[in-house]
Amino acid sequence: LELQTRLSRDVFVQTALALVDDEGLKSVTIRRLAEFHGVTPMALYRYFDDKIRIFDALAERLLSDVSIPEPDGRPWHDQVTDLLAAFVAALRAHPDAAILVLTRILQSNPGFAVTDRMLSLLTAAGFAVEAAAETASQALCSLVSVVITEPGRVAGNDVDGHDAAIRLQKATLSALDPRSYPHVVAAADALTRCVDTERYYRRSISAIVAGLRASQAIPEDTARRTSKSIGTKAAPRTRRPTTTTRCR
Amino acid sequence: LELQTRLSRDVFVQTALALVDDEGLKSVTIRRLAEFHGVTPMALYRYFDDKIRIFDALAERLLSDVSIPEPDGRPWHDQVTDLLAAFVAALRAHPDAAILVLTRILQSNPGFAVTDRMLSLLTAAGFAVEAAAETASQALCSLVSVVITEPGRVAGNDVDGHDAAIRLQKATLSALDPRSYPHVVAAADALTRCVDTERYYRRSISAIVAGLRASQAIPEDTARRTSKSIGTKAAPRTRRPTTTTRCR
């Protein structure tokens, strides 16, 4: 009579988002979401195949909050700067959910849109397709980690413990042996709190854009004079051949 | 008689690491670790206060695998390149554990060592203390996310579903409406698999280093002509004042 369909994907995503913002990512639980809507946990399975789909939906939600700027006549790097700034703004609105985006940019239309604009600008800048793809992904996911690791943030923490945690962290760094880690001790303050958050993000974005411009200058396949081989083989996965299609 | 102290922090960390490499991060469980050593779950609490400490120890272990190059007479950016390469190498050896490092670089001596060397090189390059701190953190955590999101990797997946997942992902991108996401469709292949993994990491590192060099060129406080304000306020946390010291 009052409301015929209270439940929907969107309603649950909205609740989940409020929950992350309030109590952190691990508070997002099928049972809590159900309880919140006065419903059985099983009711959620009408809308999400499993818990991962709820996380997928959350990431999509964050990405849909990115207000992609319209293309204009300015130089490509200025437009990239604005696009990345919009991306960061969307993530910063829900810092504890930001980590969900890290591996999910290419899993929803909003993510495709951001990536496509990024690729478009890089292509216009002269990047080859492959280089543009790698570079775009790297720029975006770097910014996700910049948001996640913003100095002075402690993930999943409540307001009470927050300040205390920061102070403790700074005290720990300051108390280190200066003969072993002189620069860490000297930078203890800057490493544990952000004096100017806006500048922090401005610096991050402009460092990334500067990297893009420098990469663009180099035509292709930069033969670095690094003597060392980069990286090692990943530890081999020795899992029995179970039934396939575990991930759809 | 045979072995008096089979159990130790190190033994559990070793097992946990094997477990992550084999079956992904969520397979690391107090109960499974205990079972593996023929012991009660409670036995682990002698060595770790809680599960998070196990993750902390895993992150520390990865960071201790970074073979920090000795300082030499070469230009700072070349030395930074090698340091970052060593950092990436350590992460790539245990890709599913890499995400643990993201928020734990400043939580153990091995992490202090990497950070200190990074700060040392940036200071030598002329960075102010604060700029060096932010820049060093950003460079390191960006590389963590670069490893995590390496194209052609699917976290926590077994070998069987792996190839199928990649193919599906590429097919999905290729099947997108080219009028909506033309560049994504065109770059579907490059976005889903790494043709040359070494080049991928070489590019990532040199993009970061290029960003550092460009930032170094700019003296301080870069007044960008970005019209938009970057970022928004984070959603306020409205948690009741519960007992403090939840995080020690």
Add this chain to the structure above:
DNA sequence: ACCTGAACACCGTTCAAGT
């Protein structure tokens, strides 16, 4: 000092029903 036993509160998820 080091490990056990039993229990608690909480998960995600299955299967079979209800209406």
Add this chain to the structure above:
DNA sequence: ACCTGAACACCGTTCAAGT
């Protein structure tokens, strides 16, 4: 089509003992 009920297999963690 949409939700429920009961159950299962698995968590992390507490408290109180054992030796």
